Amino acid sequence: MGAQVSIGDFAVMTSLSRKALRHYHDIGILEPAHIDSHTGYRYYDTSQVDHAHIIRRFRSLGMSIPDIKALLSTEDAAARSEIITSHLAQMEEQLQQTRDTVGALRELLSPVRVPTHVEVRRERALAVWSIGATIETAEIDTWFGAALTTLRDAVTAAAGADRAVVPGGLYDRALFLESQGTATLFVPAPQSTDPPDGISAEVLPAAEYAVLTHRGGHDDGIDRSYAALGTYVNERMISDQGPIREHYIGSTPAQPTTFTATEICWPVFSTTPHPD
The missing domain is CATH 1.10.1660.10 (Multidrug-efflux Transporter Regulator; Chain: A; Domain 2)
Structure with missing residues (x-):
């Protein structure tokens, strides 16, 4: 004392x-x-x-x-160390979030850049397995993860192996305009196989798109990529009011909802007929 x-x-x-x-x-x-x-x-x-x-x-x-x-x-050194280590991990996560926020704010200070490369692509009719729903935009991440897992499991069971697939999505304009609308996640259909319950078999119609590849995940400024592509289309082409299409590239079976890139496909009117 x-x-x-x-x-x-x-x-x-x-x-x-x-x-x-x-x-x-x-x-x-x-x-x-x-x-x-x-x-x-x-x-x-x-x-x-x-x-x-x-x-x-x-x-x-x-x-x-x-x-x-x-x-x-506690007098237990290991317990004390665990408490401090856990707090340090939380602080590092908060620091990274702050850095990401600062980077995003700096990016917002710059005007939207018109992309240097946009591909005009004719997507042929495609047989797919799909899961669709009318959802709120706030629910889309949860729905996306569950639907993608269901589709991957179904394709794996049908193909007899963990087949590499490039999933895609179709998003009604109402999702952007009204915060509620139809979303459809799809994968190319395995040949000569009927889908299991809860999954639909359909054929996506052929369509013309202006395509911009967004590098990174959806948290890495994909809204800026959408703005850039929309600017490009409306300044140089004729925008179609059909659903927006996305293709998800670079996922793995271990991390099915983590992508290295997303192809954003903006529907456009074509003045040149294409044979299907």
């Missing part, structure tokens, strides 16, 4: 305010060494200074009160 000091002196020694000290007393992570029964004054021991510094430092680093309480209540 050291010397007992007033709450005022302890506040100076620890850089913790009276309000903070009272709060930490109330929640049980830094209790006074003595409380005068007549005056109610709180007194702390100088041996509690290090304890107070630990609390203040970790609170300034964003550690939660329950984690600080667990950290201070």
Whole structure:
């Protein structure tokens, strides 16, 4: 034990305010060494200074009160190390999120660039297995993951092996305009096989598209790629109001919803007839 000091002196020694000290007393992570029964004054021991510094430092680093309480209540070095390591991992994740946000904000300071390469492509009629639904845009990620898993499992079972597939999606304009609309996820249909329950067999009609390849995932500025492609189409071509089509490239069986690139296919009117 050291010397007992007033709450005022302890506040100076620890850089913790009276309000903070009272709060930490109330929640049980830094209790006074003595409380005068007549005056109610709180007194702390100088041996509690290090304890107070630990609390203040970790609170300034964003550690939660329950984690600080667990950290201070255990003598197990491994348990302490696990709590600190877990908090460091959270801080690194938050730092990366901040960096991503800063990068996105900087990108928004620049005008949308018209893409240097847009391919005009005639997609032939394609037999597919598909899953469609009318969904809210807020639900699309959850629906996408479940539908893609179902389609991949079905193709794998039908083909007898984990066949590499390039899935695609069709997205009604209402999804963008009204935040609710029809979405359809598809994969090329295995030959001479009927789809299982819950999956439709259909033929996508031939259509003309302006195609821009977006590098990276959907969180890597795909909205800017959409804006760039839409600008290109409306300034140079005739936009069709059919559904937007996407092709998802570079996924693996281990990470089926992670892609290295997405082909954005914007429907356009063709002035030249194409034989099917």
